[in-house]
Amino acid sequence: MTGDRATAADGSVYLVQMELGPMQNFVYLIGDPETRECLAVDPAWEIDHIVETLAADEMRLTGVLVTHTHQDHVGGHLFGFDIPGIEDLLGKAPAKVYVHKAEREFLRGFGSDLVKVDGGDTVHVGRIGVTAIHTPGHTPGSQCFLVDGRLVSGDTLFIRSCGRTDLPGSEPQEMYYSLTRRLGALPDDTVVFPGHNYGGMSTTIGDEKRQNPMMRFSSMTEFLRVMGRS
Numbered sequence: 001m002t003g004d005r006a007t008a009a010d011g012s013v014y015l016v017q018m019e020l021g022p023m024q025n026f027v028y029l030i031g032d033p034e035t036r037e038c039l040a041v042d043p044a045w046e047i048d049h050i051v052e053t054l055a056a057d058e059m060r061l062t063g064v065l066v067t068h069t070h071q072d073h074v075g076g077h078l079f080g081f082d083i084p085g086i087e088d089l090l091g092k093a094p095a096k097v098y099v100h101k102a103e104r105e106f107l108r109g110f111g112s113d114l115v116k117v118d119g120g121d122t123v124h125v126g127r128i129g130v131t132a133i134h135t136p137g138h139t140p141g142s143q144c145f146l147v148d149g150r151l152v153s154g155d156t157l158f159i160r161s162c163g164r165t166d167l168p169g170s171e172p173q174e175m176y177y178s179l180t181r182r183l184g185a186l187p188d189d190t191v192v193f194p195g196h197n198y199g200g201m202s203t204t205i206g207d208e209k210r211q212n213p214m215m216r217f218s219s220m221t222e223f224l225r226v227m228g229r230s
Helices: 048-058 085-090 102-104 173-185 205-211 222-224
Strands: 003-007 014-020 025-031 037-043 060-065 076-078 081-083 097-101 114-117 123-124 126-136 143-147 152-156 191-194
Touching: 003 048, 014 048, 014 097, 025 048, 037 123, 037 222, 048 085, 048 205, 060 085, 060 123, 076 191, 097 102, 097 126, 173 222
Parallel strands: 037 060, 060 097, 097 114, 152 191
Antiparallel strands: 003 014, 014 025, 025 037, 076 081, 123 126, 126 143, 143 152
């Protein structure tokens, strides 16, 4: 499907959310409305649509942020799909690619354009800083991106749910800490933009702490029991 588009109402940050592909992926564009520089988060599926959106909004791509390296977020072969991704985007608009250091080995072929980041690092786009929060659990190098009170949460936190922890490289104990301590420590009014449309386009940390069962377990033991790892 060609993506539905939502744009943040606050003009201090250029933020576009697009639902692309049959797996209901959300792809994000984050930029500085003054300098017109822009980052793409997890660009995959409909690369031409992403490029056309950048051009229509007169934004210039300077970087790609990777929440994690599963193929539906970065491109590759998955479940019979041949998914266009980062490599295809960079063929049209060269840019740096920022991936967590724990998953650098899963992205190949970008040479010096590939930049390893860690939790707490900030990627700058124009006058705006985007801070990486390392949230392992779904994958070892899963990370979320925080910008001006908005969190792009990848496959770590969904609306009323969380990412799978039964895949190779997943770790349910780390997911518990990522949800309750790393993301749970953010202000309640932080707006959350997830990696898939599994129940809506956005939420807040406060709403998830109150209503998401994955953030309401009293102990890790209970969380692991429900996740099948008791």
